Amino acid sequence: MERFFQGLENLYASILKGVLRHKIITIVVVLGIFLFSLTLIPKTGFEFMPSMQEDQVNLGVELPVGTKLEITETVLKQMEDIIRSEVKGYDDIITEVGEASFFGLGGSAIGYKGNIRIMLPSYKERIDSSDDMKQKLRKHFNDFPSAVFSFDSSQGASFGGTTPIDILIKTEDLTKAKDIAEKIRDILKTMPEITEPQVDLKDGLPEVEIVMDRDKMYSLGLNVYSVGQEIQANLDGITASQFRDGGNEYDIVMFLADEDRNQILDLNKVFVNNQMGQRIPLASFARYQKGTGPISINRENQTRVVHVTAGTVPGTALNEVADRAQQLINQEIPADEDVLIEFSGDYEDLQKYGMRFVAIILVSVFLVFGVMASQFESFVDPFIILFAIPLSLIGVIMIYFFTGQIFNILTAVGLVMLAGIIVNNGIVLVDYTNLLRKRGMNIHDACVEAGRNRLRPILMTTLTTVLGLIPMAFFPGEGSELVQPIGKSVVGGLSVGSLFTLLLIPVIYAIVNGVGERRREKREARKLTRQKNRLEGDEA
Template sequence: YRPFLEKCLRNHAAVGGFFLVLLCLSLALFGGGYLKSAFFPRVNSDFIVGTVELPQGGAFADSQAMRDRVVIAAEAIKDDYNSLPRYQDTPAIDNILGVAGGNKVDLLIQTVNDDLDTEEMTKQLRESLGDLSDAKDVRFDYTIRDPGKPITLLFASDSIADLEVLAGEVRLALQRYPGVFDISDSFDAPLEELVLSLKPAAEALGITLADVATQIRQAFYGEEVQRIPRDGEDVRVMVRYPEAERRAIANINAMYIRTRDGTEVPFSTIATYRVERGYQSIERLDRLRTLEVSADVSEDGAPPRAIVESVLKNEGPAWLQRYPSLTINMDGELQEEIEFQQAMVYMGSLSMLIIFGLMAVAFKSYWQPFLVLTAVPFGLMGAIFGHWLLGWQVSMFSIMGVIACAGVVVNDNLVLIDRVNTLRDEGMELIDALLQGATNRFRPIVLTSVTTFVGLVPIMLETSVQAQFLIPMVVSLSFGVMFATGVTLILVPALYLLGDDVGEFFATLTKRKIDRADADLPTV
């Protein structure tokens, strides 16, 4: 190690440039899209859950047809997987359940083979279903924690009419980006509903609007009067008008409304009705109506954040100008990721500032604390290369691992710098102090890094579901420590020497200015 360090110190400027190139290469690897990233780790579940939501007010037969379509596609994939040789003993898929209720179709696929790639299976299922543009919302998830769709935009306005028009405009804007699919929004089209109004005669008879609405519901929907147990279940007995009298809304005028004293009066004498379009649900945020638009992105598409930022940059100003009361915000996992990054930048910067201040007081120098902290970004470099080598996505847990790594590498640098300072205080020349100090601290620094890495290897090799959340953190910590070890033993001594050269340069420059000023002074 010592002969190699001597060569590095003789070429300390080149060593600094080499490590800087490595750092830029790692950042380019991450920023260039060669390394996948996700705010929360995508841990495969034993279940694939799908939901297809159809527009409100549609026939139940449409929901049943969609359920059959989804189940048939799932059964075809089940047959394809179970026919493969490696799944002959243990089938890939055990059960498939499809349920249609109201305007929703729910699908549940249970897998029983641990080595099954449920992510790939989910992609095949979605591709086999083809175009589902007639559906209001489509969601398929294969993970333990459903993060929702990667693209989510939240719009708020005091005009529901503006949001209704905006929903279509946002859909068209997202459709222009390759790889964006399954675009959905939270806007429910208004459905026809009856609006009742009482006449003055109703008040005289003591009839309220609730009385009229309740009796109309009982007549057309029915009133439960009894439950009969049958085959382990309860059968509800409903009383209502015959089917022939429930087919036309106009029959309301012919029905009688019962007063509180038991007498009956014609509906037409006490109330009127009209058919209007009304919303099934109203969502508000800070007293403003809201609209949520979400979409999924395929692997060959652009990053979700880049798509959202492009939409807001290209279309946002026009929307804000066209709809004055409109506000636009990111939502969902993307917003959580941004808030997490902002918090990490703030807290990380504050921590580094405090550490720098404490070391500046201890070392009585501003340059040496900087040397100690140089290993922190190179720990990030090691974490990036580690994720790339092992094929893991960078997630929020990866960032936490980098933070833990920073504490270890700062400790290694402190040990080295303190030893070099001690040797210099004893009268040793700088170059000799660097060589002797690094050699003396070589063994404890390397042993600390190697034992940390080896101790974390069992977690990296763990295959349990619980470990999948910890592995990104462990990869960042272990590889960050190993890469930072080279920084501590090679780059930090080189930077120490480079800093001394810079100090001598400025000292010489200052001395020349003083000498020149002295020469210009008049003699007395």
Template sequence: VVYQRIGNIPGVRSASIVSGRNFFSGSGSSYGLGFVLLDSFEERDADSLSSEAITQKMFMRTAGIADAKIIFFTPPSVPGFGASDGFEVRLLDRTARDIRDLDQVATEFSGVLSQRPEISYANNSFSTTFPQLMMEVNIPKAKEAGVPVSDILSAMQGYIGGFYAADFSRFGKQFRVFVQSKPEDREEADDLNSIFVRNTQGEMAPISEFVSLERTYGPQTIGRFNLFNNVTLNGGAAPGYSSGDAIRAIQEEAEKLPADYDIAFSGITREEIASAGQAGIIFALSILFVYFFLAAQYESYVLPLAVLLSLPIGVAGAYASISLMGLENNIYFQIALIMLLGLLAKNAILIVEFARQRRQHGLSITEAAVEGARVRLRPILMTSFAFILGLLPLALANGVGAVGNRSIGTGAVGGLLVGTVIGVFVIPVLFIVFQYLQEKVSSKPAVIHSNETKPNV
């Protein structure tokens, strides 16, 4: 049914469905998983054929299937960190209450998250309504017949559940041997009459004499995280929102949970939160080292501020560019910001250094600033626009890794363009202000005469 509904979506090449297992909860008779192959990127050049758009269409096509919970997701960006690309959060029961209460809270929590605009979907694969059979061993009767309880459990494990027995080598390969009865011999409860166990007298007795089955309902598996019973919730951010926005929405809703419940992030979401505070430290260290280098070069603690205070213009342009293009503030954009700081500082250093030299040759502060901007305008424009043109392929990238390439290219292009165009007017003004303050706190720089000046006779 699922394949019939998604197979004719434009951009979908094929799909394969496997029963008995899923990505989040492992194996189970009520689980299933599938792999959907899309057409190549060359054939999906339109925005309506992107993986995000196709995923939304598949959600819409399968929303009417009431007998199953069906979600579609892309693989994790970093293999090994979680089962899907998106957030992974654990709902923890800190007081070990009834497992049905945990199921109810998890269902309500995932429903609340799905209503948030920052979250595209939130899935909870945990359920206490799986049909099961509870086995009860009549221990007094087994002891009376001389049948150890451990033998009864071992026989049930071998015939029904199966277990690993041995290895054997053949045809140059090693094969593993598993013991288990055939599926048709373990379908009904009456099949227990065909399973026998040996007592202490060496006689065989049907295992159904000591075992009774009761139909019940319960969870397929019960997971534990940090020693607490937990339910794993997976989901993804809605279009136009970043993973950080989705994490903040989860944290806001988690504050409304009952007192006995809490959340803990896992997978790549946990790593993202752990490294979230490092970006500010890296930027602060970058600016601090630039300040120290410039202070040593200019022999001043004031004049480097003319360079540093020109950087926010380009940074603001970078944020505005990714906002206009609908991109996220991700790790790729943060790499572009660090690169952008060096490029913008280079432009400011060219103007400030030349203006400083003109000031030492006797020009006024204003004349030196204007002369520095005029003389250095051509090399600044040439290097900046050459770099911008070189980054256009990244900003207009398609195919594998297009989002990361666009984040780097768009952030660097937009920031450098705005910082260059506006900076050539702002940097001279900053030089005038801080050079004036420098001369207020220290003496006026000595005038350096040109060697071409003729000596007086």
């Protein structure tokens, strides 16, 4: 083993002598590799958080408003049969038909909604993963044309509860907002990377709107208040008196019989008394218009908002999908000054937290520089060592590209850790090189000798860290999706960064200190020249 390390040290010393003789070529080659690695970033792509294996799969089903509970139950039973025949490796299936009313009071008040929960066993006992199950079930969604299916992630709430794609349509015109939202939903359906696009503005229950001709109504001696009171009295009733019994009072409410208020034409039987006591039929100044009313209206920042939400296929680069969706929307939907379309969800979070982590990384680099400057009592040596940080990015990009992984917000966490680890090798090299120069060695020999003597401890510290993080970076397991990006960032960055540090840091050290040494020699030469001239002047 000792002969192996001696041979390795001699080989590295020979290589180091070569790169020190060709400093410019070495810098150009390393810079070229760095720039090439940067071109791989768009090909790798970004996502906000890595997709996780869930403990259960929640499949929501929504039928048209007003669908009977029995029909909803039939659809859920058919989907349950599909699950039992095609999905493998589940513990249990729980089917819920209907949706309880406010706080669960009144039983299942909403009969057109339902939910199927597929309970999964422990990670080691699974046959189909949660992603596999979702992919199998998506193939059958078109078998139920009137039903809208959606998967509710049980992990999403832990990270803000946003969806990968969330497009906001802001306008005060709900009709226009609904039309645009449906067009955007249809555009998203054409993209294979997007799953279950939905519009949160649903068609409400059927309603009849009474449209009054106000001019005609005023000419008949009526006003809106009296007409509204009469309609409300006929349909909802009016308190005519009170009945008292043993100290208790009961309202006596009078309204039309059911057979007189179940049809739209029954409104023609409503009469309104004007100020002259004349009975005016409602049909003489009003007409009826059928339609549907929205179940709910969402407002954000005092503006009506309609959301178009969608998921993405696992392994999809969120930035590419969002950019392509934005291009299609701009092409298909004409601009309207009354409508504002914005992207939110994970895409907005990725941009927001990405910028924050950039600031955090810059602060960490500044702190590392400050610590090294205080220890070296110099700004030059820490500046040389900091070149190791961008070199580590080569390894981070390469390991993500070749393993087919996507950058996410946890990659930035690994970069913050890496900024404090990768400089250690540079510190060891520069410190020992300074020591050899104080002993009288020139810059070239000091760099070669420091590299030869410090190679073994640098390899030991690098390998122990890398080997210790390999299980974290590559071994699958429950919850490993959250730690693998951090491990891969450190493993890739430290491995490749250390290799380039061993070659580039001595080159930059020789260039910077060589320039400084030549300047000192020139200053000393000028000083000696002045002293010589002064002595000659004194002799003269």
